[in-house]
Amino acid sequence: MSVASQAPDYIRAISPYQPGKPITELAREMAIPEASIVKLASNENPLGMSPLARDAALGALGSIERYPDGNGFALKQALSARLGVKADQLVLGNGSNDVLELVARAFLAPGHSAVFSRYAFAVYPLAVNAVGARGIEVPARRYGHDLDAMLAAIRTDTRVVFIANPNNPTGTFIGGDELEAFLTRVPADVLVVLDEAYTEYLNPAQRYDSIAWLARFPNLLVSRTFSKAYGLAGLRVGYGIAHPEVADLMNRVRQPFNVSSVALAAATAALGDEEFLAQSARINERGMAQITEALAELGLEWIPSAGNFVTFKVGDSATINAALLRQGVIVRPIGGYGMPEWLRVSIGLPEENNRFIAALRQALA
Numbered sequence: 001m002s003v004a005s006q007a008p009d010y011i012r013a014i015s016p017y018q019p020g021k022p023i024t025e026l027a028r029e030m031a032i033p034e035a036s037i038v039k040l041a042s043n044e045n046p047l048g049m050s051p052l053a054r055d056a057a058l059g060a061l062g063s064i065e066r067y068p069d070g071n072g073f074a075l076k077q078a079l080s081a082r083l084g085v086k087a088d089q090l091v092l093g094n095g096s097n098d099v100l101e102l103v104a105r106a107f108l109a110p111g112h113s114a115v116f117s118r119y120a121f122a123v124y125p126l127a128v129n130a131v132g133a134r135g136i137e138v139p140a141r142r143y144g145h146d147l148d149a150m151l152a153a154i155r156t157d158t159r160v161v162f163i164a165n166p167n168n169p170t171g172t173f174i175g176g177d178e179l180e181a182f183l184t185r186v187p188a189d190v191l192v193v194l195d196e197a198y199t200e201y202l203n204p205a206q207r208y209d210s211i212a213w214l215a216r217f218p219n220l221l222v223s224r225t226f227s228k229a230y231g232l233a234g235l236r237v238g239y240g241i242a243h244p245e246v247a248d249l250m251n252r253v254r255q256p257f258n259v260s261s262v263a264l265a266a267a268t269a270a271l272g273d274e275e276f277l278a279q280s281a282r283i284n285e286r287g288m289a290q291i292t293e294a295l296a297e298l299g300l301e302w303i304p305s306a307g308n309f310v311t312f313k314v315g316d317s318a319t320i321n322a323a324l325l326r327q328g329v330i331v332r333p334i335g336g337y338g339m340p341e342w343l344r345v346s347i348g349l350p351e352e353n354n355r356f357i358a359a360l361r362q363a364l365a
């Protein structure tokens with residue numbers, strides 16, 4: 001018998017995450033220069049990162065022979081000042097993906113279940129299955145979370161509910177009132193993970209104060225990331241905010257040095273650059289209008305999005321995607337999410353959006 005066959009069934013049943021195609025890979029495949037490629041596939045910040053973050057990252061390279069601060073003191077201080085929470089409510093992660101896995105490791109085991117929505121972030125089932133727990137996928141309502149149905153799906157063995165707001169890949173958004181009502185109804189012994197990876201892109205009318213809810217709901221964990229609006233996807237930093245007892249358990253199962261010194265330094269500096277964040281949101285809002293107007297003009301259906309990406313329906317997505325790739329434009333097919341007729345495009349800079357629109361027009365012709 002092979003050694004691989006000895007891995008637990010629940011591990012062997014996992015289908016791997018399908019990332020966006022890297023620029024380097026398409027350049028190799030097509031034998032075209034990397035600089036000619038537009039990648040709008042992974043919801044990255046087209047502006048890059050804050051200059052303050054860049055300087056801090058470069059500065060941190062000077063002491064790379066040292067282990068990072070395993071407690072992330074400086075970043076936690078900066079986050080607690082900014083969010084008005086105590087440092088012992090924070091868990092730092094190697095991306096917020098890591099935070100989601102820490103939730104699974106701390107709260108789930110074989111015999112437990114976790115509830116999430118259909119079309120929600122692909123990492124939820126991955127994290128749940130990797131620890132041998134069962135995922136309960138709840139049918140979506142107009143491509144978004146159906147909170148009533150999710151509530152009804154909670155069983156006695158359910159330990160965690162995952163909610164992405166805005167959701168990826170559909171961009172759907174749940175208002176604060178609805179979320180708060182949901183929290184009051186969830187059993188107190190079920191952890192609600194509110195994944196706010198795109199929260200910095202919300203417009204003022206959409207904003208809600210999930211941090212203030214933490215005092216009332218000790219079973220709430222809010223997760224956020226530096227990968228999207230802060231433009232640090234390659235460095236891998238995210239964080240969870242929760243009740244100190246929840247954070248403590250997650251910190252126990254965390255790798256001691258899960259966030260690198262360069263990432264810690266850059267993230268701490270990035271938090272101080274409000275102007276960069278505001279500019280990122282502005283560019284996104286304009287780019288969203290630019291792309292959705294073009295989709296309308298092309299007669300395509302799309303799902304209104306509160307994030308930095310939009311998902312639109314093309315029918316034969318494999319053919320359209322191949323035609324886009326031939327023109328050096330990378331978007332994200334989401335057949336793996338059960339949406340084989342749709343593609344997701346991240347909002348880029350105006351000229352990148354134009355390249356995408358022109359390539360899509362050509363692909364549809």
Ligand SMILES: *Cc1c(COP(=O)(O)O)cnc(C)c1O
Nearest residue numbers: 095096097121168197225227238
């Ligand atoms: C991108 C994303 C994340 C996190 O990515 P990290 O780079 O691991 O921080 C988390 N949740 C959702 C819904 C996302 O789209």
